[in-house]
Amino acid sequence: MKKIVGNFGLALLSACAILFFSTAAFARIDVGVIGSMTSGLALLGQRQINSAILAAEEWNAKGGINGEKTKLAIEDSGKSTTQAMTALDRVLAENVCAILGPIYSFQLFAMFPEINKEGVPLLSTSGTRKLTQMGNRWYFRLYPHDGITKRAYTLFAVEELGCTRPALMCVTTEYGKSGYKIIMDVLKSKGIKPVAVTWHEKSDKDMTGQLERIRRAHPSCIISQAHPPDTAQIIRQQYELGINIPHIASSAASMPTVHKLVGKYMEGVYVEAAAIPNYDPDPKIQAWTKKYVKKFRTRPDSFALLYYDTANFLFNAIKAVGPDRKKIRDWLEKNSYKGLAGRYKFDKEHNGAFFAIIVQYHMKNGKAIPTVVKKYDFTPE
Amino acid sequence: MIQEIVSGLSIGCIYAMTGFGFVLIYNAVGAVNFAYGEIVMFGGYFGYLAIQSFGWPLGLAFLFSILAMAGLGIFNDYFAYFPMRHRPVVTVIIASIGLSILLRNSALAIWGPDPVKIKSFVGDQLVHIGNVVFPLHQLLIFIVTAFIFVGQVFFFSRTSIGRKLEATAQDQEMAKLMGIKVNRMILLTFVLAACLASIAGFLLAPLWFLEPDVGLYIIVKAFIAIVIGGFGSVYGLMAGGLFLGVTEVLVASHLTSEYKDVISFLILVTVLIVLPQGFFGEKVAEKV
Numbered sequence: 001m002k003k004i005v006g007n008f009g010l011a012l013l014s015a016c017a018i019l020f021f022s023t024a025a026f027a028r029i030d031v032g033v034i035g036s037m038t039s040g041l042a043l044l045g046q047r048q049i050n051s052a053i054l055a056a057e058e059w060n061a062k063g064g065i066n067g068e069k070t071k072l073a074i075e076d077s078g079k080s081t082t083q084a085m086t087a088l089d090r091v092l093a094e095n096v097c098a099i100l101g102p103i104y105s106f107q108l109f110a111m112f113p114e115i116n117k118e119g120v121p122l123l124s125t126s127g128t129r130k131l132t133q134m135g136n137r138w139y140f141r142l143y144p145h146d147g148i149t150k151r152a153y154t155l156f157a158v159e160e161l162g163c164t165r166p167a168l169m170c171v172t173t174e175y176g177k178s179g180y181k182i183i184m185d186v187l188k189s190k191g192i193k194p195v196a197v198t199w200h201e202k203s204d205k206d207m208t209g210q211l212e213r214i215r216r217a218h219p220s221c222i223i224s225q226a227h228p229p230d231t232a233q234i235i236r237q238q239y240e241l242g243i244n245i246p247h248i249a250s251s252a253a254s255m256p257t258v259h260k261l262v263g264k265y266m267e268g269v270y271v272e273a274a275a276i277p278n279y280d281p282d283p284k285i286q287a288w289t290k291k292y293v294k295k296f297r298t299r300p301d302s303f304a305l306l307y308y309d310t311a312n313f314l315f316n317a318i319k320a321v322g323p324d325r326k327k328i329r330d331w332l333e334k335n336s337y338k339g340l341a342g343r344y345k346f347d348k349e350h351n352g353a354f355f356a357i358i359v360q361y362h363m364k365n366g367k368a369i370p371t372v373v374k375k376y377d378f379t380p381e
Numbered sequence: 382m383i384q385e386i387v388s389g390l391s392i393g394c395i396y397a398m399t400g401f402g403f404v405l406i407y408n409a410v411g412a413v414n415f416a417y418g419e420i421v422m423f424g425g426y427f428g429y430l431a432i433q434s435f436g437w438p439l440g441l442a443f444l445f446s447i448l449a450m451a452g453l454g455i456f457n458d459y460f461a462y463f464p465m466r467h468r469p470v471v472t473v474i475i476a477s478i479g480l481s482i483l484l485r486n487s488a489l490a491i492w493g494p495d496p497v498k499i500k501s502f503v504g505d506q507l508v509h510i511g512n513v514v515f516p517l518h519q520l521l522i523f524i525v526t527a528f529i530f531v532g533q534v535f536f537f538s539r540t541s542i543g544r545k546l547e548a549t550a551q552d553q554e555m556a557k558l559m560g561i562k563v564n565r566m567i568l569l570t571f572v573l574a575a576c577l578a579s580i581a582g583f584l585l586a587p588l589w590f591l592e593p594d595v596g597l598y599i600i601v602k603a604f605i606a607i608v609i610g611g612f613g614s615v616y617g618l619m620a621g622g623l624f625l626g627v628t629e630v631l632v633a634s635h636l637t638s639e640y641k642d643v644i645s646f647l648i649l650v651t652v653l654i655v656l657p658q659g660f661f662g663e664k665v666a667e668k669v
Binding site: 172198199200201203205206208209210212213228229232233240241242257260261263 | 385388392496507629632633634
């Protein structure tokens with residue numbers, strides 16, 4: 001009899017324990033994180049995932065969101081749409097209330113139909129203009145799109161450098177062509193017509209022809225819209241050919257890889273960016289960068305900083321309305337957030353970041369060091 | 382105009398440098414080797430590996446690259462040619478495409494997608510002659526290309542081993558009857574072509590950078606140069622390379638930069654219509 005009572009007691013205790021831990025398991029907030037952790041795309045993806053981990057740990061250390069711990073369901077989107085879709089299915093299986101998505105637009109485009117069907121907020125830091133022009137109410141962008149950054153560096157060239165005779169050098173990809181259109185619109189609004197426009201293939205290895213055409217037009221500055229390898233060719237050859245006029249380059253020129261290729265010719269080059277966490281004098285950003293480097297043993301890039309802000313914006317939304325997908329979406333649409341890199345507020349298209357900075361590089365001990373020379377904030381009131 | 386011509390000649394020399402080894406293999410086995418662009422890329426990457434990972438000086442890295450490339454040449458022969466040597470030519474061509482994909486993806490896995498560069502033997506000084514300015518490295522490209530061009534002509538016409546290679550290229554059965562060890566000659570051709578690729582890789586890396594896709598880019602351009610010049614002809618290759626390089630720069634500068642590649646292909650088609658054998662390609666008609 002005693003044995004039966006003992007066994008019954010043990011079973012009851014086990015049941016209570018299971019119930020307790022099950023309840024504890026329910027008392028948490030599941031958030032999906034999808035990013036490239038493998039392949040060459042991991043260069044950006046892993047840094048962003050790090051940022052999400054950092055933000056979640058900070059919230060959990062402070063007691064969680066409304067007392068509930070945040071659990072990240074992290075999945076690898078690799079380098080293909082197939083891997084991204086598999087990752088999406090996996091995080092949806094965790095019944096997440098929102099997803100911090102990958103940076104690459106081709107993966108985001110593939111996810112859109114399922115995101116719409118499931119009705120789950122998806123936030124990312126991609127710059128591709130078209131993403132927010134597709135009418136997807138569940139997608140939120142927290143990175144300045146090309147319409148912001150290209151506007152900023154064209155305005156900088158005209159207003160700050162007094163460049164009234166610009167020459168444009170653009171790559172023939174979608175990125176180059178959409179950037180060209182934005183630059184031309186800004187120049188037109190200022191009553192300026194470029195004295196020369198040249199195009200090149202992404203894989204081109206020599207820009208002498210394009211640069212000689214530009215030299216003959218006697219421009220007062222060069223504005224380039226290109227990818228990393230061709231940006232490096234343009235900057236190097238411009239100064240090798242002795243065309244000593246200011247160069248205002250797209251964000252590719254802020255990559256350390258480009259600096260290694262260009263070397264001393266980075267001196268004086270202006271570049272547009274969303275943020276420069278490693279060199280920003282803001283004490284808060286410096287402290288964050290230090291913490292990031294200490295934890296992950298790698299330096300964050302601008303995307304990582306804005307992804308951190310994105311995660312925090314989302315956690316604030318969950319804090320305000322709870323882990324309800326529709327309520328989170330509605331809250332994000334109506335509210336703003338002041339992050340480390342800037343202020344975020346969504347417009348009708350769900351673009352949330354409207355700031356950009358212009359940096360100038362100077363060579364110090366063989367390294368290209370950026371200095372912020374102008375900050376732009378086009379956030380709609 | 383002179384500035385553009387100088388740059389165009391430099392580009393043309395790189396096309397020609399890439400084409401030398403390509404033509405060598407084509408003449409020996411009668412099939413185009415589409416992996417040759419990636420082999421050139423590996424020539425540069427082996428040098429980069431020696432400099433970055435082993436900390437070796439440029440000269441030692443170059444020697445390392447030559448040796449490693451000799452190994453890659455042997456691999457090319459045994460892996461992508463020898464097992465297919467009795468099959469139709471198209472099988473050998475497809476095997477070379479397979480090798481090209483293998484090498485490109487290997488480079489991506491080993492060195493990643495970011496472009497890298499290696500320093501030039503002559504540094505990054507610029508040469509100023511009147512209004513014309515060009516990197517000293519371009520002068521090195523001119524000299525080395527000229528040296529290899531003359532050396533290749535001399536090697537095939539004046540040395541015993543060169544004549545054996547020429548005989549093998551012209552008719553393998555006849556060469557066998559003459560006592561030439563054909564398989565050994567073909568292996569030697571692959572090794573020689575890979576060593577030339579190493580030189581080409583070292584010459585292009587300081588200006589064009591190394592990345593997994595660079596091989597694909599240069600083999601397309603070298604192939605156009607070879608067709609324009611005349612398939613199988615070293616003289617034709619040299620002429621075709623220089624013609625293509627100068628044309629590209631002049632078109633980008635004076636006509637259209639957006640469609641310069643389209644114009645290059647139009648020139649290729651025009652040459653094929655007007656001069657089907659290219660500038661110097663009498664032998665080719667028989668082979669193709």
